[in-house]
Amino acid sequence: MPLYIFFSLKLLVLTLANRTSLVAQMIKWTHSLRYHYLDLSEPGPNLPKFLAVGYVDDQPFIRYDSRMDKAEPQAPWISSKNATYWEDETKKQRKWAEIHQVETWIEMGYHNHSSGIHSTQRMFGCEIQEDGHSNSFWQFGYDGQDHLSLDMETLNWVTANPMALWTKRWWQTERCYAEYDKAYLEGPCLTSLHRYLELGGQTFTRREPPTVRVTKHLAQDGGTTLRCWALGFYPRDISLSWWLGEKKLNSKLEYVETRPSGDGTYQTWMAVWVPAGNETQYTCHVQHSSLNHTLTLSWEMPSHPGLMTIVISLILILLVIGGVVSLIKCLQGSGQSGKNQKSIQD
Incomplete structure (x- = not known):
């Protein structure tokens, strides 16, 4: 192989490799672990009093339903965890159910809601990025609307509406609430996420x-x-x-x-x-x-099947017309032949 061809091919391979590397660098992966909690003031039709669902990369892997009163796997890769893990998770969610029940009653009092079905929601989680950075969030809601969120830098509760000020004052009296949430999200949450990603293997890679x-x-x-x-x-x-x-x-x-x-x-x-x-x-x-x-x-201009349909229809119409004309001529010919034959017989 001539030397210039060898170097040209080598340059092409390097160029393609650099382009592939550039695209890979621009799009970096992110993995997350999130939990969603829902508590109702009273159970509804086909609805539990308390429901907790955990997600890894938006895929549910664990679920606790107060009607079943136990944590259950939602993904094949988590099913291999031993009985101790599921017992611990069940105890944890039972505790959260008790906490949410109290919070729901208090929020109903703040909003002057003495009856009807009302709810509190809690969402929190952490994520890791390819470059090693991590983020976390913590949010609390009432009746499906944003209520409070935690600023991880200042440990201040951020209100989403005027009624949330009552909840903020209540939680600010116990700063340990915010400190505990931050410690969990920046510690055990990330540890669990790494462990689940390893356990899930190909599912997440x-x-x-x-x-x-x-x-x-x-x-x-x-x-x-x-x-x-x-x-x-x-x-x-x-x-x-x-x-x-x-x-x-x-x-x-x-x-x-x-x-x-x-x-x-x-x-x-x-x-x-x-x-x-x-x-x-x-x-x-x-x-x-x-x-x-x-x-x-x-965007590509689609082909026009309607035009083809029109053309085919015109062809069929012409064939029908042609057939009718031929039939008329044939009948006319038959009639004339019959007249001639009758004249000869006469």
Whole structure:
């Protein structure tokens, strides 16, 4: 092989490797452990008094239902934990059920709610990023609305509405509440997350590429909205962007946050408004850790099956007309032949 060809091939391999590495660096993974608690003032139809669900990367792995009064596995990888683990988790959730019951009664008093079904919710969790950084959150709600959240830096309770001031004053009298929550989220929570990720193995280290498509929708102002869909990917972190030529667009965009699909993968979309007739000039760029390159897709004008249907229908009509004309001529011919034959007989 000539030397210049060898170096050209080597340069091409290095370029492709650098591009793959660049995409991987831009999209870094994030893993999370979250718990959602729900307490009702009284059980509803087919609803428990208290419900707790734990999630790793938005996938449920543990559930406690006060009607069953025990913690149960929700994912195959956690089922291997021994009986002691499940006994401890059951005791922990029973304690949380007692705490929430008291909180629900107190919140009902603050809101002058003496009857009816009311609820308190608690959501907290931690996450780790590929670069080693970690984050955590803690939120409390009443009747499905945000109520309080914990500022991890100052350990202050942040109110979401005026009524939450009553709860804030109550919890501020015991600073140990905030200190305990922060200590748990920055310590045992992260330890548990690492342990669960190791236990889950391939479930959380796999890479599933997104299925991407672009759809067109008419806008009320006469323009067009192009929507770029990314479906069925894992892990959660993904980047979608719209481009016009070499320019990345930052306005006239609409998007939703990445959400679970219900099958262990994620989905999301991003839309852009474009002038009618210019749809093919816009491209959607998708970056994900499962891809070794940036996926680029544009809207394609669909084929027109309706036009083909019209053509086929016209052909069928012409054939029918032709058949009718031939039949008439044939009948006319038969009639004339009969007359001639009768004349000869006469």
